[in-house]
Amino acid sequence: MPGQSLPIQTALMPAYYKDFHCIMGACQDNCCDDGWRIEFSKKDYLTIKRAPKSTEMEELMKLGMRRLREKEHDGMYAEFHVTDAGRCAFHTPEGLCRLQLECGEQCLPKVCRIYPRREVYTPAALEYSLSPSCEGVLSLLWDLTDGIDFIEEPLPPSKCKLALTKNPVETNFAAIRELWVDALQARGLPLPRRLTLLGLLTHQLQSLDWEDEAAVDHWLTVSGSLVRDPSALADQLGRMSGNRNMFLSNNLQLLIRQFKTLGPDLAEELLRVITDKQTLAEVDLDRVTINAGRYQESEAKLAELTGGSEHFFENLLVTITLFLSFPDVKTPEELWQSYVNLCNLYGFYRFAAVCAMDREISRERLFYVLVHVSRSLIHNPTQRSRLRNELFQNGSATLAHMAILVGG
Numbered sequence: 217m218p219g220q221s222l223p224i225q226t227a228l229m230p231a232y233y234k235d236f237h238c239i240m241g242a243c244q245d246n247c248c249d250d251g252w253r254i255e256f257s258k259k260d261y262l263t264i265k266r267a268p269k270s271t272e273m274e275e276l277m278k279l280g281m282r283r284l285r286e287k288e289h290d291g292m293y294a295e296f297h298v299t300d301a302g303r304c305a306f307h308t309p310e311g312l313c314r315l316q317l318e319c320g321e322q323c324l325p326k327v328c329r330i331y332p333r334r335e336v337y338t339p340a341a342l343e344y345s346l347s348p349s350c351e352g353v354l355s356l357l358w359d360l361t362d363g364i365d366f367i368e369e370p371l372p373p374s375k376c377k378l379a380l381t382k383n384p385v386e387t388n389f390a391a392i393r394e395l396w397v398d399a400l401q402a403r404g405l406p407l408p409r410r411l412t413l414l415g416l417l418t419h420q421l422q423s424l425d426w427e428d429e430a431a432v433d434h435w436l437t438v439s440g441s442l443v444r445d446p447s448a449l450a451d452q453l454g455r456m457s458g459n460r461n462m463f464l465s466n467n468l469q470l471l472i473r474q475f476k477t478l479g480p481d482l483a484e485e486l487l488r489v490i491t492d493k494q495t496l497a498e499v500d501l502d503r504v505t506i507n508a509g510r511y512q513e514s515e516a517k518l519a520e521l522t523g524g525s526e527h528f529f530e531n532l533l534v535t536i537t538l539f540l541s542f543p544d545v546k547t548p549e550e551l552w553q554s555y556v557n558l559c560n561l562y563g564f565y566r567f568a569a570v571c572a573m574d575r576e577i578s579r580e581r582l583f584y585v586l587v588h589v590s591r592s593l594i595h596n597p598t599q600r601s602r603l604r605n606e607l608f609q610n611g612s613a614t615l616a617h618m619a620i621l622v623g624g
């Protein structure tokens with residue numbers, strides 16, 4: 217089928233998007249002090265270089281900003297120096313940005329101006345989303361007990377454009393994305409079952425002939441009815457259940473693979489909850505004893521904190537779906553990969569949240585851990601792809617295995 221041009225004339229955003237504000241001094245892990253590389257484009261670099269500034273700032277600039285080899289940094293041209301303590305060189309002890317104070321907000325690189333926001337064109341709209349790696353965002357998600365609503369607004373002519381789609385599935389991206397969100401918000405089912413329902417429907421779509429427009433339309437109609445009333449799938453959903461030991465073992469492996477990106481201190485804290493080991497060096501995956509009883513105790517503590525409500529994790533999943541532009545509908549393989557990614561992320565978020573409660577039952581503790589998980593996975597596509605590819609390589613990317621990943 218020849219490509220089809222779709223006019224993009226609307227902006228789509230979660231209704232809470234406009235409520236976001238940085239919580240500044242109340243933030244436990246200020247994004248300017250967390251050891252992140254702050255890389256930016258040549259345009260941003262030149263804006264900073266050319267801005268009028270004091271001699272003191274010129275001197276600080278020599279130490280605080282350096283050029284990069286663009287090829288090795290995804291086209292990024294320069295970065296701010298981050299100290300050994302993980303602080304941006306321009307961050308003052310009072311938590312302010314020296315560059316912004318002296319040269320104005322317009323002088324900041326785009327990444328500093330927009331974080332934790334993201335704007336991207338999809339075949340549906342210009343989409344605005346917020347990253348769950350920011351405590352201010354998690355705090356908003358916590359308060360949305362009725363779930364996330366979306367708003368659509370017309371785009372100004374200067375932002376309208378054409379999206380070229382390659383197949384009927386991509387042309388139906390807006391409807392498929394809506395179905396994903398509806399499945400995640402199908403509150404008649406427990407959250408893990410919603411993910412399994414989503415897996416069943418995604419698997420059906422993956423198996424269709426993507427050039428067959430009528431088949432794709434039919435799938436959309438039938439899937440919409442099943443999301444509204446999943447009773448016809450009760451048998452299939454019932455057959456796919458969780459397996460606590462496999463869930464814990466899988467997440468222990470993920471934890472070990474993320475030791476560096478998560479931060480060794482936090483990773484070892486979580487390790488001590490789930491195993492009889494104190495440090496990574498002591499762990500032999502073939503011999504380690506998993507402490508399922510302690511995990512279960514922590515699970516009860518998380519339920520105490522959330523009052524048994526699943527709304528926070530539901531909101532987190534919807535936010536991840538939007539932020540990562542899931543589902544990926546370029547090919548059937550990429551569609552399934554995006555589902556596997558979502559399950560992998562949910563399983564690990566859930567695991568880390570439960571382990572976090574071992575030390576302290578509080579929202580602050582939950583947010584602290586989930587911010588670090590997000591920074592380790594959501595903002596680290598290489599790591600995310602590596603973990604997902606491992607599942608494919610060892611034959612663990614099946615629907616049945618995903619039910620285990622999300623059901624623990």
Ligand code: SF4
Binds near residue numbers: 237240244245353
């Ligand atoms: S992580 Fe979010 S809340 Fe914290 S300082 Fe950065 S923008 Fe503000």
